[in-house]
Structure formats: C-alpha cells, structure tokens
Amino acid sequence: MTGFFKTLAAAASFAALVATPTLSSAQELPGNVRLVIGSTSTGGDTYQNSAIVAEALAEHLDINIKVDAVGVSEAFKALNRDSRGSTIMIFHDQSYLGHLYGVRGYDDIFETYKVGPTVAINPGNAYLVAKNGPFQSMEDIIAAASAGQRIRVAIQPGGVSEIGFSALKNAVRIAHPGAEENIVAVNTGSQADKNQVLFDGQAEVINGSVQANEQFTRLPQDDQKAMRFVWLTAAKETIAQANPEGLGDTPRDEMLAYVTPNVSVTMDGAEDFVFDKEFFFLYNKDMDPAIVEQIDTALAEIFAAGKIQETQKASFFIPDFKPSAEAATYLKAKRDDYRQIIDAISAQ
Amino acid sequence: MSFSSLLDVSIDFDTSHLVFPTLIAAVLVILLVAIAATNWRVIVSAVGATPTWPAGIDHMRFFGTLIATVIYFIAMPAVGNLYPNTGLGFYICSIVYLFGLGALYLHKRDRRHLTIVTLNALIAPSLVWFILSEIFNLSLP
Amino acid sequence: MELFDILTPLFFILIVVGTVIGIIFGAIPGMTATMAVAVCLPLTYSLGLENGLALLLGLYVGGISGGLVPAILINIPGTPSSLTTTFDGYPMTLRGEGENALKIGIVSSLVGGLISLAILYFFAPTLADFAIKFSYVEKFLIIFFALTVMAALSSNMLVGIFSGILGIFISLIGTYDISDGGNGEYRLLFDFMVPYLDSGFSLLPVLIGIFGLSAILIEAEHGMPAGQGLSGVKLPKGKPFKFSVFRGQSVNLCRSSLIGTFVGILPGVGGSAASILSYSQEKHFSKNPEEFGKGAPSGVIASESANNGLTGGALVPLLSLGIPGDSTTAILIGAFTLQGIQVGPLFIGNNPVTWDVIIIAMLAANIVMFLIMMFAIRHLVKVVSVPKHVLFPVILMMCVVGAYTINYGIMFDVWTLLIFGVFGYLAHKIRLEIAPFIIGFILGPSAEIYFVKSLESFGTLSIFFTKSWIAGVLWLLIIMSIAFSIALSRRNKGHGQA
Numbered sequence: 001m002t003g004f005f006k007t008l009a010a011a012a013s014f015a016a017l018v019a020t021p022t023l024s025s026a027q028e029l030p031g032n033v034r035l036v037i038g039s040t041s042t043g044g045d046t047y048q049n050s051a052i053v054a055e056a057l058a059e060h061l062d063i064n065i066k067v068d069a070v071g072v073s074e075a076f077k078a079l080n081r082d083s084r085g086s087t088i089m090i091f092h093d094q095s096y097l098g099h100l101y102g103v104r105g106y107d108d109i110f111e112t113y114k115v116g117p118t119v120a121i122n123p124g125n126a127y128l129v130a131k132n133g134p135f136q137s138m139e140d141i142i143a144a145a146s147a148g149q150r151i152r153v154a155i156q157p158g159g160v161s162e163i164g165f166s167a168l169k170n171a172v173r174i175a176h177p178g179a180e181e182n183i184v185a186v187n188t189g190s191q192a193d194k195n196q197v198l199f200d201g202q203a204e205v206i207n208g209s210v211q212a213n214e215q216f217t218r219l220p221q222d223d224q225k226a227m228r229f230v231w232l233t234a235a236k237e238t239i240a241q242a243n244p245e246g247l248g249d250t251p252r253d254e255m256l257a258y259v260t261p262n263v264s265v266t267m268d269g270a271e272d273f274v275f276d277k278e279f280f281f282l283y284n285k286d287m288d289p290a291i292v293e294q295i296d297t298a299l300a301e302i303f304a305a306g307k308i309q310e311t312q313k314a315s316f317f318i319p320d321f322k323p324s325a326e327a328a329t330y331l332k333a334k335r336d337d338y339r340q341i342i343d344a345i346s347a348q
Numbered sequence: 349m350s351f352s353s354l355l356d357v358s359i360d361f362d363t364s365h366l367v368f369p370t371l372i373a374a375v376l377v378i379l380l381v382a383i384a385a386t387n388w389r390v391i392v393s394a395v396g397a398t399p400t401w402p403a404g405i406d407h408m409r410f411f412g413t414l415i416a417t418v419i420y421f422i423a424m425p426a427v428g429n430l431y432p433n434t435g436l437g438f439y440i441c442s443i444v445y446l447f448g449l450g451a452l453y454l455h456k457r458d459r460r461h462l463t464i465v466t467l468n469a470l471i472a473p474s475l476v477w478f479i480l481s482e483i484f485n486l487s488l489p
Numbered sequence: 490m491e492l493f494d495i496l497t498p499l500f501f502i503l504i505v506v507g508t509v510i511g512i513i514f515g516a517i518p519g520m521t522a523t524m525a526v527a528v529c530l531p532l533t534y535s536l537g538l539e540n541g542l543a544l545l546l547g548l549y550v551g552g553i554s555g556g557l558v559p560a561i562l563i564n565i566p567g568t569p570s571s572l573t574t575t576f577d578g579y580p581m582t583l584r585g586e587g588e589n590a591l592k593i594g595i596v597s598s599l600v601g602g603l604i605s606l607a608i609l610y611f612f613a614p615t616l617a618d619f620a621i622k623f624s625y626v627e628k629f630l631i632i633f634f635a636l637t638v639m640a641a642l643s644s645n646m647l648v649g650i651f652s653g654i655l656g657i658f659i660s661l662i663g664t665y666d667i668s669d670g671g672n673g674e675y676r677l678l679f680d681f682m683v684p685y686l687d688s689g690f691s692l693l694p695v696l697i698g699i700f701g702l703s704a705i706l707i708e709a710e711h712g713m714p715a716g717q718g719l720s721g722v723k724l725p726k727g728k729p730f731k732f733s734v735f736r737g738q739s740v741n742l743c744r745s746s747l748i749g750t751f752v753g754i755l756p757g758v759g760g761s762a763a764s765i766l767s768y769s770q771e772k773h774f775s776k777n778p779e780e781f782g783k784g785a786p787s788g789v790i791a792s793e794s795a796n797n798g799l800t801g802g803a804l805v806p807l808l809s810l811g812i813p814g815d816s817t818t819a820i821l822i823g824a825f826t827l828q829g830i831q832v833g834p835l836f837i838g839n840n841p842v843t844w845d846v847i848i849i850a851m852l853a854a855n856i857v858m859f860l861i862m863m864f865a866i867r868h869l870v871k872v873v874s875v876p877k878h879v880l881f882p883v884i885l886m887m888c889v890v891g892a893y894t895i896n897y898g899i900m901f902d903v904w905t906l907l908i909f910g911v912f913g914y915l916a917h918k919i920r921l922e923i924a925p926f927i928i929g930f931i932l933g934p935s936a937e938i939y940f941v942k943s944l945e946s947f948g949t950l951s952i953f954f955t956k957s958w959i960a961g962v963l964w965l966l967i968i969m970s971i972a973f974s975i976a977l978s979r980r981n982k983g984h985g986q987a
Contacts, residue, residue, distance in 0.1 A: 030432060043823030048823065051531065066433065066486075068898050070898060071896070073664075073688060078898075103667065104664065105673075156667060157667060157672065159667075187361055189666075189669040189670035190669070193670055195810075196625075199621045200624045202946050211826070212811060215811065215836070216833060219835070224618070225621065225810075225834055248831045314829060315827070315829070355949050355951045356950075358948050359945045362672060364941050365665035365672050365675075365676050367940075368937040368940060368941055369661045369676050372661065372933075376651070379647065379650060379651040380651065382647055383648060387647075405712075406710060406712030409712050410706065410709045412709070413706060417885070418907070420889075424900075442889075445882065449885065450878045450882050453709075453713045453882075461878070468882070472886065473886065476886065484528040486524075486894050486897075487893075487894065487897060487898035488898075489893060
C-alpha cells in the first residue's frame with residue numbers, strides 16, 4: 001500500500017505544517033481534504049463509489065482525501081461550515097428527492113449548495129416479487145391494481161427507494177384514474193426488513209437492488225426466499241454500458257429484459273419513467289470557483305485516461321462523468337421531472 | 349364489543365414517531381409516582397440532608413477536571429480549524445490537556461513527578477495521533 | 490484455486506496481525522471491532538479475497554474479544570457487548586482477582602467462538618431459513634425478553650425499572666430514523682436542540698461517558714486519593730488461575746454460547762442483547778443469584794462466551810442471506826463487493842473454497858486470540874497499577890478519540906461523552922441504577938421500531954400473542970424471567986431482614 005509511504009512523507013512534512021497554518025491560496029484544494037458522504041455505511045454503494053473517486057482524485061492531484069461516512073445530516077452540516085474546500089461531499093439523488101418528499105433535514109441542494117460533477121450511476125435499483133406469487137411482471141401488477149386489487153410495496157420512505165413506487169402509482173393513475181389508491185406503501189428500513197416483509201407475506205412487491213437480491217432470484221421456485229425481478233428502474237442505455245457478464249449469474253442481456261421499453265411504467269402516457277441513481281459532488285455555496293474548476297479538470301483528465309471506468313464497471317457502477325455546470329442543469333431537469341410525478345399523485 | 353377489538357390499534361405512519369415515546373413517557377410517570385409513593389420518607393429525608401453538596405469534596409480536582417475538559421472540547425475543533433483535516437487540533441490540545449490534568453491530579457508536584465506527567469503528555473498523544481490519523485487515516489478534530 | 494494453495498504463510502500471518510490489531514482496538518475504550526474492520530477494509534483491496542478475509546476476520550474476532558480487558562480492569566466496557574462483563578469482572582479486579590477474571594473471560598471467549606463456529610459450519614443454511622421466521626413481532630418479543638433483565642439486575646426493583654425506562658426514553662430523542670423504517674420526524678426535541686441532536690445520542694459516547702468519565706469524576710471528587718489504580722483495587726494476590734473454576738460451568742458455557750450465536754443469527758437484534766440475555770439467564774438458573782454483580786466468575790463466563798458466540802452467529806445471515814447480523818459484518822459485505830463476490834443465498838454453494846477459507850480463518854483467529862491474550866495478560870494487569878495522574882488523563886483522551894471516530898468525525902459525540910459523564914456522576918449521587926439505564930438505552934430504538942411496525946402491519950395488540958408458536962415460546966420465557974426476578978427480589982428482602 002502506498003498509504004504507508006504517504007504516511008512517512010506526511011510525518012516528514014509535519015514540522016513545516018505546524019509552522020505554517022494552511023491558509024491555502026484559495027485557488028486550489030488544500031492538501032488534506034475530507035470527503036463526507038450522505039451515508040453512515042462503509043459497506044454501501046455510496047462509500048464504495050466515493051472511495052473509488054477519492055482515490056483517483058487524490059492520486060491525480062497528489063493530495064490526501066479521507067472519506068468519512070458521517071450520514072446525511074452531519075454531512076450537510078460539515079459542508080455548511082467549511083467554504084475553503086477542505087470539506088466536500090459526494091451523494092446521490094437522495095439529496096434532492098429527500099427535499100421533494102419533504103423529509104426533515106433536506107434543503108434544496110440547488111439553492112443551498114453548489115452542485116458538482118456527476119461521477120457514476122448505480123444501475124441496480126430494482127423491484128421484486130415473490131417467485132411463487134401471483135405476479136410475473138409489472139404489467140400484471142398494474143393490471144391487478146387497476147382491477148381493484150390492493151398491492152403493497154415495501155420501500156424505505158422519502159427518497160430513492162420511494163421514487164419508483166411513486167412512478168408506479170402515477171402509472172396506475174394514468175391507466176386507470178382513481179385506482180392508484182390500490183398501490184400502498186409498506187414503510188420499512190433496511191434491505192433485510194424489505195426482504196422479510198416479502199417472506200412474511202406482508203407485501204406483494206419490494207424495492208431492492210440487483211446487487212443485494214440477484215441470488216434470491218436464482219433460488220428454486222419452491223424456496224420461500226425465492227424472488228423474481230419485475231423492474232429495473234435504470235435507463236436502457238445505462239444497463240447497456242455494463243459489462244456483458246452482468247452481475248452474479250444474471251448477464252447484462254437478461255437485465256435488459258427488465259428495463260424500459262420491455263417493462264413500461266409510464267410517466268405521462270407517452271414516455272416511460274426511468275431512474276438512474278447518480279452519484280455527484282456537492283460543495284459549499286461559497287467555495288472558490290477556481291476549486292470547482294480544478295476538480296472538474298482533474299476528473300476530466302482521470303476519465304479521459306480511462307482507468308477509473310474499469311474499476312467502476314468491475315464494481316457494477318456505470319461511469320457517468322458530467323462537469324459541474326452540465327451536471328447542475330441536468331440534475332435540475334431530472335428533479336423537475338420527478339417533482340411532477342410526486343405532485344400528480346399527491347394532488348388528490 | 350369483543351375482546352379482540354379492544355386490542356385493535358391503528359397507527360398512522362405520519363404520526364408513528366410519537367407512539368412509542370408517548371407510551372414510554374406514560375410508564376415513566378407511573379413509575380415516578382410509584383417510587384414517590386413507596387419511598388417518600390427516604391426521599392424527603394435525603395433532600396433535607398444533602399444541601400451540603402458541593403461541600404466536602406475536592407473542589408480543585410473535581411471542578412478542575414470539568415473545566416479543563418470543557419476547554420479541551422472547545423479548543424480542539426477551533427485549533428483543528430487552523431489546520432483542516434490533519435488531526436492537529438486533537439494533537440496539540442491533547443498535549444496541553446494531558447499535562448494540565450496530570451499536574452492537577454498530582455499530590456507531590458516535584459521534579460520527578462512533573463517529568464513523568466510531561467513525558468506522558470508528549471508521548472501518548474503523539475502515538476495516538478500517528479497511529480490513528482496517519483496510519484489508519486481516521487479523522488481526528 | 491485449491492484450498493491448499495490459499496493457505497500460505499502470508500494467510501496465517503495476516504490472521505495474526507488482524508487478531509492483534511483487533512484486540513488492541515477492542516481493548517481501548519471507545520474503539521470497537523467495527524472500527525477496526527472499517528479502517529482496514531481499504532487495505533484488503535490489494536490483498537485479494539482470501540488474504541483480505543484472513544485479516545478482516547482476525548480483526549473481527551480480536552476486536553470482540555479485546556473488549557473484555559478494560560471491562561474487567563477499569564470498569565469501562567471496551568465494546569458495547571462487553572457491558573455485562575463489567576458487572577462481575579470489575580468486582581473481581583477489586584478483590585485482586587483481575588488476572589483470574591481475564592483468564593476466565595478469555596477461555597470463555599474461545600469456547601463461545603468455537604461453538605458458534607461449529608454451528609455456522611454445520612447449520613448455516615438451515616438456521617437462515619429459521620431466522621426468516623422472525624418477523625417484526627418475534628423480534629420485538631426478543632427485545633422485550635432482554636428488557637425484562639432490567640428487573641433482575643437492579644438492587645431496588647422499582648428504581649431499576651424506572652432507570653431502564655428512562656434509558657429507553659433518552660434513546661428515543663432525535664429523528665425517528667427513515668433508514669430504520671421511521672417517518673423521519675423529530676421528537677422529544679426543543680428547536681434549539683435540533684442542530685445537535687437530530688440524530689440523537691450515539692451509543693458508544695453514552696456508554697464510555699457513563700462508565701469512563703463519571704468514574705474519573707467520582708475519583709476527582711475524592712481528590713484522587715493516593716494509591717494506585719482506581720480506588721479500592723487490590724494488587725494481584727498471585728492466586729494461580731485454575732481451570733477448576735470452570736467445573737460445573739459447562740452448562741453455562743454452552744447455553745451462553747448458544748444464546749450468543751442465536752442472537753447473532755437474527756439480523757437487527759444487536760450484539761449487546763446477546764450478552765445481556767445470557768448473563769441474566771445464568772443468573773436465573775444459578776444456585777447463588779445473589780453473588781452476581783459482586784464478582785461471580787459465572788457472570789464473566791456467561792457474558793464473554795455469549796459475545797464471542799456472536800461472531801459465528803452473525804456470519805450466518807451474512808453468508809446465507811447476504812444480510813449482516815451486526816454492525817461489523819455489515820462492513821464485511823463491503824469486503825466481498827470490493828472483490829466482486831456477491832453474498833446471498835447461493836454464496837456457500839457457489840464458493841465452496843471461499844467458504845472453507847472463512848471457516849479456517851475464523852478457527853485460526855479464535856486460537857490466535859486465545860494464545861495472544863493469555864500471553865499478554867501478565868502485562869495487561871499492570872494497567873491497574875499505573876499511577877492515576879498518568880492513567881486517567883490517557884483514558885479521558887482515548888474516550889475522546891473513540892467518541893469522535895465512532896461516527897467518522899462528529900464533534901457532538903464528544904460532547905455527548907461529557908454530558909453523560911456528568912449524568913453518570915449525578916445518577917450515582919441520586920442512586921439511579923446505571924446497568925438497567927444502559928440496557929434500556931441500547932435496546933430502546935429496536936424495541937420501538939419492532940413494536941410500532943408490528944402494530945402498523947397488523948393493527949392489533951393481539952398479534953403479539955397469536956403470530957406464531959415462536960411468539961408463544963418467547964412469552965413463556967418472558968414470564969419465567971419476570972417470575973424469577975420477583976422471586977429473587979423477595980428472597981433478597983428476606984435476607985435483608987434476617
């Protein structure tokens with residue numbers, strides 16, 4: 001590990017450090033950067049993805065970057081406190097979805113912070129049913145709901161896990177106005193909880209992910225734990241970029257069977273709903289634009305070199321670099337689309 | 349009304365955050381009343397007998413520990429802010445804090461004991477800072 | 490790759506290194522096994538899967554085991570799951586039997602680790618199928634069962650239960666967390682507290698504040714009386730440790746290890762519940778329950794065999810459902826994904842070699858843990874003879890480090906330490922009972938989630954009785970536990986009057 005050699009170097013420069021507080025020239029990232037993430041898990045996708053990006057960035061700029069899994073509210077607080085660029089953040093669509101769903105502790109990120117570049121997509125957001133249950137596909141589910149059957153969907157409320165649920169509800173509303181009431185949320189927490197309510201027969205559909213649930217879909221039908229994918233919310237183009245071997249025993253081509261247009265959850269009667277869980281940087285509102293520029297440039301060079309893409313794909317992330325300005329415009333538009341859906345189903 | 353319908357409870361998700369705290373608060377109040385009812389003699393006599401606090405304690409060491417700790421906690425992030433993400437706030441303040449507390453707890457402040465305290469104040473934070481912040485890359489204030 | 494190609498010298502060196510680092514992390518108040526695994530996770534990327542697992546599993550076993558050292562010697566649980574070890578381990582140290590207590594704890598840890606490992610190896614898939622029969626309802630009953638321990642652990646039952654309920658109440662402060670299935674609303678907060686307390690108080694700072702800081706405040710109040718170690722600690726008497734301590738303890742060892750393993754298997758019940766449950770069961774079944782809390786070796790045995798029993802147990806749902814059994818195994822998932830290995834119901838069948846490697850690594854880590862700790866004891870017990878003006882400031886500093894790093898750098902956690910240090914000091918003055926308070930605080934959040942979710946799903950209280958035969962068995966255990974506590978308290982009163 002080069003970490004140890006870095007350590008030695010750091011120890012050597014220690015005296016110099018103490019002598020001169022880092023009143024950094026404010027045009028570039030300081031030598032020691034803290035990258036906070038909106039998740040408290042160091043085993044989850046946010047951490048994994050942030051670690052990949054942080055390592056590449058640290059190496060490219062020859063600085064230290066520590067990834068700290070402090071969780072949403074602490075991460076936002078830390079970001080608010082520090083405009084020098086010593087604290088930056090990586091998070092995903094939850095950051096604005098939380099605000100759209102009115103969850104406490106979420107501000108409008110486009111107002112309160114600077115939105116930085118996007119770096120990757122986790123294409124794994126999925127919806128599953130019990131393999132021995134009555135439903136084979138999303139079509140079955142929408143039809144059943146339209147016909148008056150109550151469909152319980154296990155989700156974690158207030159964000160990424162709920163947006164697909166909202167879209168489903170909206171699609172049922174369009175197919176059969178009024179029937180959307182038959183799509184009911186079962187509010188749960190972790191993936192373990194969601195799986196458990198499916199095993200218990202307390203939900204017909206659960207939110208999950210390719211990564212966490214793929215093996216359950218490979219179990220024989222008579223196993224109580226067996227599940228079936230009915231929908232991957234990612235865009236077709238996103239999944240198409242994954243390695244052909246896919247994940248586990250599910251090759252990419254099989255995954256494509258669960259995305260639009262093969263599975264259609266309509267957004268407005270014409271276009272299908274898609275949701276790519278994208279990871280992007282967030283900065284303090286007053287951070288020097290020169291630093292924004294510096295990170296954009298560095299990432300552009302890293303992605304041009306092409307090595308990071310391999311690392312990302314090996315971990316089932318889809319590379320997705322958009323520089324800050326483009327990312328902000330794009331994410332704002334994405335947010336506005338989802339706002340329409342959420343407004344439409346909460347209107348009645 | 350049947351027995352089972354007596355047990356029916358319907359919980360609205362939007363207010364579900366209050367269900368358990370309310371229940372627990374109610375139990376807490378009941379227990380408090382029960383304790384007061386069964387032990388009121390002991391409580392009354394105890395209240396009457398203890399206004400002596402904080403007399404009879406070592407003021408210097410007790411309040412010294414508290415005040416030093418509060419200053420330590422305030423100083424750490426403040427100093428750390430000068431050297432962001434290096435753990436130096438922790439390092440520098442810990443040296444001062446360890447020396448201060450060590451000296452406070454000493455009964456004989458002669459040269460030999462003060463040397464031990466000083467060495468401890470220098471060595472312990474250095475080790476901790478180096479191992480955790482530099483080798484394991486953990487965040488310190 | 491063949492199994493024997495993997496078992497290189499490097500593999501075993503990594504197990505030793507991992508175990509040693511784990512023990513050190515576990516032994517420092519405030520540092521935990523979870524943290525040890527988290528900080529070493531990035532290293533495993535370059536090591537490859539098998540060698541990485543060797544390091545991480547060593548850290549896991551070492552970290553869980555190391556927690557007994559400060560629990561026994563200085564009355565601060567090194568990890569939350571060694572809480573119950575302090576109840577009898579520290580009184581033993583006060584009697585000058587610290588070394589004995591440590592050895593008892595280490596042997597129990599080894600037995601607990603090995604029993605749970607055997608269960609993991611032979612029954613993992615079957616047990617996983619059993620574990621998924623535990624829905625919110627059964628999980629609530631398990632937590633409730635563990636909470637009934639509060640009554641048995643208190644000297645004045647009414648005050649004890651009050652303290653425990655107060656612990657639950659304080660654990661509920663903050664957001665009803667969305668990631669646990671809550672609705673994200675604040676409760677029990679005044680507006681000015683929101684910026685600090687929106688996530689509530691963290692367990693670890695509360696624990697080390699109440700046990701570590703408050704003990705030092707009490708010492709300071711007495712003016713740091715001359716003499717060594719914490720007040721009243723006798724230096725080792727040199728009474729040799731004999732395995733005969735374990736005579737008549739085989740039932741205790743097995744029961745506690747099994748309870749530990751079983752609690753580990755249930756995702757979301759939490760490691761601390763394991764040692765709390767087995768400690769109280771041992772007390773209930775004991776012929777001399779009044780000895781507990783005053784330095785009964787069987788208390789240390791129950792607590793330590795249970796918390797090491799967790800290690801094997803928590804791997805069951807991880808390796809056969811892809812779901813972590815505790816916070817440390819949650820990070821182990823990251824190690825697998827980093828190497829592109831999925832964990833789920835097909836893991837064992839698809840990766841037989843990796844599965845064997847895991848078992849061998851766990852076995853080796855347990856043995857290494859035993860040897861190293863037995864060897865290190867002679868040096869460890871010297872901690873109690875370090876002068877106070879050296880030891881206490883260092884303990885305070887380590888508590889600060891532990892509190893700050895547990896959630897990856899949050900300053901409020903450090904203040905929590907001080908708040909609960911002062912709280913612990915005041916509680917001591919007004920005779921609140923600390924052990925039930927902490928147990929309530931640890932179990933409160935899961936009790937809430939499982940209780941409220943059960944009612945949300947089923948809409949009736951009767952579900953707690955009618956859900957399944959498992960619920961029936963749990964009620965039987967709960968009633969027995971309460972009956973024992975009442976009988977015990979009657980008996981103690983009788984003794985008092987005699």
